[in-house]
């Protein structure tokens with residue numbers, strides 16, 4: 329909401345200014361329409377001076393914005409051969425500042441994000457608005473949704489390539505049901521995964537989809553994976569220990585991604601899957617040193633015990649379910665009979 333208020337206020341101001349300089353857009357484009365034209369910066373990099381007029385007109389800003397809404401420092405008399413920017417990146421950094429005037433809410437979010445954090449430490453390659461959205465050809469960022477992974481892959485190819493081959497990535501073309509990068513990482517307030525807090529949140533992140541009955545029915549998948557995880561020792565200790573660590577820095581509990589992988593999640597019966605029966609011992613052994621071939625069987629996986637799966641556990645459960653009411657019932661009956669005797673014998 330706040331974002332729109334800012335945008336509206338700015339637009340009103342922009343509209344007032346526009347009335348005063350009606351032909352301004354044409355002025356700028358009079359010089360900035362030669363596709364070959366570049367300016368050589370002090371760093372030796374070429375700064376393209378061509379603005380693709382058609383792409384700008386099609387962009388989200390094409391109808392509402394003027395060149396000077398983002399280039400307020402410019403009038404038509406700056407073609408002096410001198411530019412205050414030394415490098416290509418300085419140009420980007422200077423004009424990206426303009427976005428915040430109208431998109432204040434998104435800008436504020438980026439201040440909590442990992443890209444801003446690494447940028448303030450001097451990493452000039454960290455993503456700014458323009459790196460993800462573009463400058464003159466901005467379109468709706470999530471249409472289609474697969475565009476999002478493309479935005480990130482420009483700089484994070486390693487993760488994006490692995491993701492593209494995962495069960496989620498392979499299904500992502502035109503499919504809104506599977507996660508793209510920002511479903512797990514968020515777009516503006518991207519958290520730094522290196523402190524482990526993101527991993528600790530995976531039961532919640534994965535659970536948004538994997539506990540959704542309607543969605544999972546479509547793919548024939550169990551909706552019990554989060555509940556069964558939370559009910560067993562790994563989930564219990566993850567819940568109780570909330571991100572605490574051992575002295576050697578290892579986490580005290582296993583989360584979804586420790587068994588399934590992160591960007592390389594596969595179907596549970598895929599030979600590449602870390603939870604496929606042939607690979608499972610190795611996966612457990614990462615934390616349970618010396619786990620034997622039979623070790624995984626000591627655990628129920630995501631199954632709720634039944635006559636077919638883990639019959640022994642099932643029998644013990646059933647036994648207790650019968651035994652406990654029988655004991656409590658017997659106790660109550662005994663007390664009642666006692667009281668009755670007391671009353672009758674008086």
Ligand code: HEC
Nearest residue numbers: 355356359367395396399402403404406407408409410411
């Ligand atoms: C007379 C031709 C001409 C007109 C009109 C013109 N420009 Fe330029 N512009 C240039 C040239 C040439 C450069 C390269 C820098 C230089 O030569 O000083 C440039 C550079 C730029 C740059 C990049 C460098 C910098 O300093 O930021 C921007 C942004 C820019 N122009 C925006 C605009 C806008 C917005 C308008 C309309 C208000 C406009 N131009 C009108 C010729 C023109």
Ligand code: HEC
Nearest residue numbers: 356357360376377379393394395398419420423424458463
């Ligand atoms: C939504 C804000 C916005 C609007 C509107 C806008 N620009 Fe830009 N412009 C930018 C940003 C941001 C950059 C830096 C882009 C980069 O580094 O890739 C830029 C860079 C430029 C440059 C330097 C070369 C380049 O492409 O990076 C020129 C020239 C320029 N703009 C001209 C124009 C003209 C002419 C118009 C009007 C038709 C216009 N701009 C409208 C935001 C805008």
Ligand code: HEC
Nearest residue numbers: 335338388397398424426427430457458461463466468469
């Ligand atoms: C003068 C105010 C203004 C400036 C400056 C501005 N924008 Fe916008 N922007 C708007 C308005 C208004 C809309 C809504 C257009 C619509 O929804 O049709 C918009 C729409 C957008 C959208 C699409 C939003 C959606 O809901 O799909 C994106 C993305 C965007 N802007 C990014 C940027 C970036 C990046 C910059 C800086 C390079 C920038 N804007 C600079 C006013 C501005």
Ligand code: HEC
Nearest residue numbers: 427428431434435438455456457460469470476510515516
């Ligand atoms: C790392 C890439 C990235 C950066 C950096 C980034 N955005 Fe976005 N932005 C996205 C993605 C992806 C979406 C689509 C929505 C989503 O996934 O949450 C989006 C959505 C938007 C929208 C549409 C409305 C909304 O909130 O969903 C606007 C407006 C916007 N961004 C503006 C900005 C501005 C302004 C900046 C800089 C201060 C910026 N973005 C920086 C990736 C980015």
Ligand code: HEC
Nearest residue numbers: 442446453454455459479480482483509513515518520521
């Ligand atoms: C313009 C390049 C660029 C784009 C585009 C970009 N990033 Fe980044 N990102 C970086 C840089 C640089 C770092 C810091 C890397 C470092 O410190 O090793 C980083 C760090 C990260 C980190 C922290 C983990 C790490 O390896 O440091 C995450 C998570 C992340 N980006 C997610 C995303 C997502 C999600 C998108 C798309 C919505 C995206 N990035 C788009 C450049 C980019």
Ligand code: HEC
Nearest residue numbers: 477480484487488491507508509512521524526527585590
């Ligand atoms: C299903 C959720 C999910 C999706 C989808 C996802 N990630 Fe991740 N990503 C994570 C988690 C969880 C971590 C932290 C792993 C850890 O703790 O070691 C992570 C870590 C990262 C890191 C830090 C380096 C690393 O490998 O540990 C980067 C960079 C990154 N992701 C980028 C991306 C990009 C780019 C995409 C989209 C192509 C993407 N992620 C899609 C969950 C996801």
Ligand code: HEC
Nearest residue numbers: 531534538549550553554557582583584587596603629630
């Ligand atoms: C200790 C290891 C481990 C942990 C932790 C774990 N899983 Fe699994 N997961 C497995 C194994 C083994 C299988 C294959 C056998 C099965 O279906 O129970 C599996 C199967 C699945 C399946 C496929 C279910 C189906 O219907 O075929 C999904 C989805 C899944 N897990 C999601 C999750 C989510 C979400 C979490 C976190 C809340 C999680 N897993 C935590 C080991 C684990």
Ligand code: HEC
Nearest residue numbers: 495499505506507530533534537547584588593594595596
């Ligand atoms: C945006 C929703 C969404 C999120 C978030 C999500 N998934 Fe999925 N996941 C799906 C869908 C939909 C499928 C089915 C894809 C298909 O079969 O083509 C799937 C498939 C899987 C499978 C393969 C199941 C099988 O055996 O066929 C596993 C394992 C899995 N996801 C684990 C995870 C884990 C772990 C996380 C969190 C780190 C996670 N998912 C986050 C939607 C999601």
Ligand code: HEC
Nearest residue numbers: 561565580581582586587608611612614615623624626627
């Ligand atoms: C990321 C590390 C990690 C992975 C991977 C992992 N575990 Fe664990 N597991 C733990 C930790 C830590 C505990 C102790 C939790 C507690 O009870 O406080 C534990 C506890 C257990 C226990 C309870 C008995 C005991 O030793 O404390 C069993 C049984 C178990 N895990 C089985 C498995 C199986 C089977 C796999 C592979 C499918 C597996 N684990 C994978 C970390 C892991």
